[in-house]
Amino acid sequence: MKFRIYRYDPESGAKPHMQNYEIDFDPKGKKVLDALIAIKETQDESLSFRRSCREGVCGSDGFNVNGLNCLACVTALEGLKEPIEIRPLPRLAVIRDLIVDMGQFYQHYKAVKPYLINLDPEPESERLQSPEDRAELDGLYECILCGCCTTSCPSFWWNPDKFLGPAALLQAYRFIADTRDQATDERLDYLEDPYRLFRCHGIMSCVEVCPKGLNPTQAIGKIKTLLVKRSI
Amino acid sequence: MIPKRTFDAVIVGGGGAGLRAALQMAEADLKVAVLSKVFPTRSHTVSAQGGITAALGNVSEDDWHWHMYDTVKGSDYLGDQDAIEFMCRNAPSAVYELEHMGLPFSRLPNGKIYQRQFGGQSKNFGGEQAVRTCAAADRTGHALLHTLYQRNIAARTQIFEEFYAVDLIRDAEGYILGVVALEIETGQPWLFESRVTVLATGGGARIFRHSTNAHINSGDGLGMVLRAGLPLEDMEFWQFHPTGIPEVGSLITEGVRGEGGYLLNKDGERFMLRYAPNAHDLASRDVVSRAIAQEILAGRGCGPHGDFVYLKIDHIGADKIKQRLPGIRELSMQFAGVDPCEGPIPVTPTAHYMMGGIPTNLNAQVVIPERFGPEEAVPGLYAIGECACVSVHGANRLGGNSLLDLVVFGRAAGNHAIEYLKENPIPRTLPADAAEPALARLARWDKPEGSERVPQLRAEMQRILQEHCGVYRREDLLKEGINKLDQVEKRLPDAALDDRSKVFNTARLEALELENLLPIARATLVSAQARTESRGAHTREDYPKRDDDRWLRHTLYHRENDQLDYKPVRLKPLTVETFQPKERTY
Numbered sequence: 001m002k003f004r005i006y007r008y009d010p011e012s013g014a015k016p017h018m019q020n021y022e023i024d025f026d027p028k029g030k031k032v033l034d035a036l037i038a039i040k041e042t043q044d045e046s047l048s049f050r051r052s053c054r055e056g057v058c059g060s061d062g063f064n065v066n067g068l069n070c071l072a073c074v075t076a077l078e079g080l081k082e083p084i085e086i087r088p089l090p091r092l093a094v095i096r097d098l099i100v101d102m103g104q105f106y107q108h109y110k111a112v113k114p115y116l117i118n119l120d121p122e123p124e125s126e127r128l129q130s131p132e133d134r135a136e137l138d139g140l141y142e143c144i145l146c147g148c149c150t151t152s153c154p155s156f157w158w159n160p161d162k163f164l165g166p167a168a169l170l171q172a173y174r175f176i177a178d179t180r181d182q183a184t185d186e187r188l189d190y191l192e193d194p195y196r197l198f199r200c201h202g203i204m205s206c207v208e209v210c211p212k213g214l215n216p217t218q219a220i221g222k223i224k225t226l227l228v229k230r231s232i
Numbered sequence: 233m234i235p236k237r238t239f240d241a242v243i244v245g246g247g248g249a250g251l252r253a254a255l256q257m258a259e260a261d262l263k264v265a266v267l268s269k270v271f272p273t274r275s276h277t278v279s280a281q282g283g284i285t286a287a288l289g290n291v292s293e294d295d296w297h298w299h300m301y302d303t304v305k306g307s308d309y310l311g312d313q314d315a316i317e318f319m320c321r322n323a324p325s326a327v328y329e330l331e332h333m334g335l336p337f338s339r340l341p342n343g344k345i346y347q348r349q350f351g352g353q354s355k356n357f358g359g360e361q362a363v364r365t366c367a368a369a370d371r372t373g374h375a376l377l378h379t380l381y382q383r384n385i386a387a388r389t390q391i392f393e394e395f396y397a398v399d400l401i402r403d404a405e406g407y408i409l410g411v412v413a414l415e416i417e418t419g420q421p422w423l424f425e426s427r428v429t430v431l432a433t434g435g436g437a438r439i440f441r442h443s444t445n446a447h448i449n450s451g452d453g454l455g456m457v458l459r460a461g462l463p464l465e466d467m468e469f470w471q472f473h474p475t476g477i478p479e480v481g482s483l484i485t486e487g488v489r490g491e492g493g494y495l496l497n498k499d500g501e502r503f504m505l506r507y508a509p510n511a512h513d514l515a516s517r518d519v520v521s522r523a524i525a526q527e528i529l530a531g532r533g534c535g536p537h538g539d540f541v542y543l544k545i546d547h548i549g550a551d552k553i554k555q556r557l558p559g560i561r562e563l564s565m566q567f568a569g570v571d572p573c574e575g576p577i578p579v580t581p582t583a584h585y586m587m588g589g590i591p592t593n594l595n596a597q598v599v600i601p602e603r604f605g606p607e608e609a610v611p612g613l614y615a616i617g618e619c620a621c622v623s624v625h626g627a628n629r630l631g632g633n634s635l636l637d638l639v640v641f642g643r644a645a646g647n648h649a650i651e652y653l654k655e656n657p658i659p660r661t662l663p664a665d666a667a668e669p670a671l672a673r674l675a676r677w678d679k680p681e682g683s684e685r686v687p688q689l690r691a692e693m694q695r696i697l698q699e700h701c702g703v704y705r706r707e708d709l710l711k712e713g714i715n716k717l718d719q720v721e722k723r724l725p726d727a728a729l730d731d732r733s734k735v736f737n738t739a740r741l742e743a744l745e746l747e748n749l750l751p752i753a754r755a756t757l758v759s760a761q762a763r764t765e766s767r768g769a770h771t772r773e774d775y776p777k778r779d780d781d782r783w784l785r786h787t788l789y790h791r792e793n794d795q796l797d798y799k800p801v802r803l804k805p806l807t808v809e810t811f812q813p814k815e816r817t818y
């Protein structure tokens with residue numbers, strides 16, 4: 001199989017470039033991550049990328065494969081056009097090869113206070129929540145923070161420092177939607193900003209690439225609706 | 233000299249246990265740092281699926297004492313009953329605490345936390361099936377890890393993401409004074425000085441070729457402990473999860489069987505009815521794994537090579553599957569090419585969990601045998617989660633008890649460390665050469681010449697453990713395994729890296745990880761060869777019976793000369809009566 005992989009070694013002084021690899025590899029049932037590991041183990045130890053769970057739940061190995069952001073560990077090799085082109089997630093600073101600096105992405109996540117705020121004294125047992133209310137969190141809490149959505153968003157590309165991006169906004173809504181949370185107003189105050197939230201123009205690249213099938217655009221739409229409702 | 237940071241406590245590992253301990257200490261206003269070789273939510277806790285066990289009694293009557301009985305029986309009586317009482321008694325409050333933190337548990341119609349059946353659970357000390365495992369769909373580990381990470385954001389815990397701990401710093405009197413860690417992004421070694429060091433580095437099932445574990449599970453804390461001259465406990469006990477996807481290794485939760493799924497052999501027979509007449513498919517994991525292995529050996533496995541069995545769940549209906557087992561459906565479609573709403577999932581026993589580990593007491597302090605007493609704590613050192621052996625899982629862990637172990641002992645470690653720090657307010661003097669051994673270990677991989685390569689050595693080790701120390705073990709197989717591993721270990725000094733760069737050098741990390749995996753593999757084989765009985769997950773073909781007279785005791789493996797010590801099982805619980813060992817049937 002033929003691959004073209006983005007290479008950047010900050011210690012070499014050389015500019016980033018695409019490197020070709022060819023490996024003898026049966027793609028049947030295998031994923032992009034299997035091929036990357038095979039290249040690293042048999043051809044080029046210096047090829048660098050993050051990986052952990054290898055089953056699509058830890059979110060380490062988001063890359064851009066043939067133009068689309070995806071998780072390498074759950075992206076089948078079969079059906080991909082060769083040479084398979086693998087690049088780091090777009091718009092983030094590259095540390096080395098496929099490894100990007102996720103610092104800004106995490107900052108945006110932390111900025112939405114991604115934790116339950118409930119100032120009532122804790123009861124002896126659990127707080128009650130109906131299955132229907134709990135179902136409001138489905139499609140939100142499953143986010144794995146891989147960054148595929150945010151780095152595929154043109155609005156993020158233009159304003160990576162000011163627009164929070166789909167992943168952070170999805171998590172903002174995850175807590176707004178939680179009936180146990182008491183900080184909806186505070187959360188909406190923070191989001192009511194021309195950049196943080198309103199740079200989303202509903203392009204829906206995030207929905208297209210999310211490896212967990214989540215829908216940040218819809219969550220952002222719900223936040224916008226709440227803001228409108230609040231203002232009238 | 234390398235740059236230094238000073239903290240009250242340093243926690244190595246950002247999974248569920250590490251983050252739970254960090255939260256306890258951060259909320260007590262201690263200066264605490266978490267070092268994690270991956271961003272915390274990439275830790276392996278995220279892969280836990282089915283749930284966390286606690287006798288909440290939300291679905292049917294329950295009692296922590298029944299949970300304790302099941303755990304003692306599940307451990308094949310090797311678990312320490314004081315620790316098991318402590319864990320089961322504290323389970324409900326630990327789970328409520330997670331709910332209060334915001335964990336999005338699934339809910340019952342009355343609004344309480346959803347609970348499902350899991351293997352080895354009973355009411356009333358061995359009676360009918362209990363319903364005890366609390367779940368957030370089949371993504372409980374993900375929900376738990378993210379919730380704990382989120383609480384640590386709120387508590388402003390200082391997390392050093394992508395820092396790899398190399399070795400412990402131990403002074404002449406045996407106090408642990410911190411760690412040396414490598415900043416992965418720059419290749420810069422740092423000295424982290426602390427009065428308390430907590431190891432929360434997770435498991436090491438990557439010693440096996442087929443494992444449910446993440447790539448990162450290289451048992452780093454165990455390697456560090458062995459190099460510090462401390463022993464490991466019960467390393468012969470590895471859980472083979474009955475239902476991993478063949479070849480790939482991905483876990484298919486026991487929750488599938490808890491929700492009504494069952495196993496089939498190639499004749500379409502529900503063979504667990506034969507092996508476990510009462511509990512059927514919800515017998516303990518060791519029992520189910522042996523049953524599957526037996527079916528495969530008897531030629532009743534499925535597929536062209538007859539090397540797996542089927543797990544059928546489609547009969548509960550697509551709606552239930554999508555609601556309660558959405559993650560399993562996704563995994564099964566991605567890695568087995570099967571939609572479980574339509575057909576059975578191929579599964580086979582797969583190395584999953586390390587019951588052994590770093591010996592600890594109820595406070596999560598690391599303990600060593602003392603010459604004139606039972607055992608003593610290593611001052612300043614704690615271990616929690618899968619890397620620790622307290623021992624609540626004994627010879628076989630029950631499903632749903634690992635997430636529980638993380639939060640109960642993570643909290644216990646935090647609480648005890650807070651007291652320890654009050655009693656030990658003055659830092660001890662750091663030896664001048666404190667970092668030298670760790671730096672030497674790093675420097676060793678800068679040498680350019682070497683005929684051996686890390687991935688090859690690792691693959692050979694994994695093959696040896698898979699073939700010589702699997703579900704069934706035998707004297708000659710184990711002996712041969714040790715000989716083969718000797719050969720691999722002898723080649724390690726000849727291994728070198730082609731890539732000796734500094735910035736985010738993952739090849740160097742893999743080399744350092746191999747240096748931890750190899751001694752764990754060795755401890756496993758040596759401990760397994762010595763234990764001439766079958767207990768829990770350790771099954772000896774040549775010694776098929778449990779032997780309480782000789783072997784109701786824990787193994788302690790020391791790296792020096794592969795020396796083995798033993799210590800008694802603590803049969804006396806904290807307050808209740810001892811559960812006397814008896815024959816274990818399901």
